[in-house]
Amino acid sequence: MAEKSRGLIEVRDFCLRYETMEGAVEAVSNVSLTVQPGEFVSIIGPSGCGKSTLLNALAGFLKPSSGRVTVDGETISGPSADRGMIFQQYSLFPWMTVRENVEFGLKMRGIRRGERERQARTLLGLAGLTPFEDYYPDRLSGGMKQRVGIVRALATGPRILLLDEPFGALDAQTRLIMQQILTNMWQRLKISVLFVTHDLDEAIFLSDRVYVMTARPGSIKAEIVVPLQRPRQPAMTLSSEFLGLRRGLMSLIREESIRAMGGEVSAEAMKGLAIDLEGQDLAALL
């Protein structure tokens, strides 16, 4: 695209080691990936493979041990409101009402109270949260908390949105609704999204592309393009195209998840495990 790029994420040969008492632990090893401006990309991989680590580096909380992490060509030097993040845990400020939470980023920008309130009200209205704007977060359900979290992250108009298993703690129904909300917001705002998940269906349903990571130390095992047309509908998850993608992803992930789970298990036992799991829903185990 010839337009000024907004939200181009480039990760090149990214490595990250944690220093511990037992020496350096390599969490992420040689990851390279790209998210084009306006693209929706998911990362899927077994537990502990370094997905949160990668996202934390993109948010600016961790420095790469080696390699480069840039947004629109600029090296990331610290956290910024340009990069919104939704955490694995709920992270609304308990001492602020829903509206005050949404206003927070605007307040940090020095926007006046009246203007802040107006903008926050508009956003909350769009997300259907108006009746709850004066609630404190502990009165909200899990789904609603994450919804407010997303609205809060989007309020400052970030170039990219990083989501770390945002719907992991939600039930299946709420999850579907949240996916729909996220898709709608993404299409409307045209920002780049990097979405970490354990859930195969979620990754395929939401994304333009999916990166599959290996067990720790995590690196990119495969990259899959999701050619499903948009807008996507839940019924599509039953289409043969979707199921084909799912099968492909599942076989890619199978070895990794077993490797992640059974680090100390003998080869014999692992073979047995692999047979037991044949044909079952591995996503539940990831």
Place this chain on the structure above:
Amino acid sequence: MEAVAIRSTASSEPPLMGGGSQPALQSQPAGGRTHRWLRLHRAEFRATLIGLVSLAVFVALWQYLTANRITLYVRFLNIPTPVDVLGRAVIALHNPVFGDHVLISCRRILLGFLLAGGIAVPFGLLMGRYRILREIAFPICEVLRPIPAIAWVPMAIMLWPTNEGSIVFITFLGSFFPILINTLQGMASVDPVLVRAARCLGAREAAVFREVYLPASLPQIFTGLTVGMGVAWVSLIAAEMISGQFGIGYFTWEAYSLVQYSDIALGMITIGLLGLASSFAIRIVGRLVMPWVAPR
């Protein structure tokens, strides 16, 4: 069913959310507000009622033991009856000297406690945030902290030119450490995810401190203030008994010297009520300052 619901939000553009939203809000029965209020506060009524009954039983037992001068190893011979004490209380309330004692004690508490809070809270917040401050101040605190405020009495008398100054100092010392330690603990238990969330939203150092660390520590700070207020009273009364002129602690001790046994009980009850009132005041302030904490 569910697929239909989602499809409808997917196809129509404007509303970004899909799920059912406002259930509880509109379902309020029109006339039933008082009824509802009564139902929601049933537990409190119950607690109040039982509390009153148990207080009444306590006073009745006291009256029985003292009026009949019971001696069961413990001797209730010279202990004033509640009726005696009530009589003295009526007299005392008409005597401006008693009021002065109470006022002087309150002034000392207020001064000592406000000084302690005013220093310990900011100091604790800074210590919690900056490791270097913690490293410098912590050893001193750890050595001074176990010394009961009463043990400071001789030192306080030497340090301060006036009696009043040394009593306020003792009160200050008593409440300082509980407030400091709790503030530190509050700072240490701030959820790091909230700090990171704030930084992702553009908050810089000062804003993170003001908008995250401070409010996140407030509940623990108020715990410290409540404990500190209790210890302030303990320290004050002890100091007044030892070195005082005036004050409710002095009044109580003097009653013993003057063989005014009813006044001893009156002094004690007054101290209890003042302590109760001051922790209640802190609770009220806490609720005003922390509206997000559910009252309990």
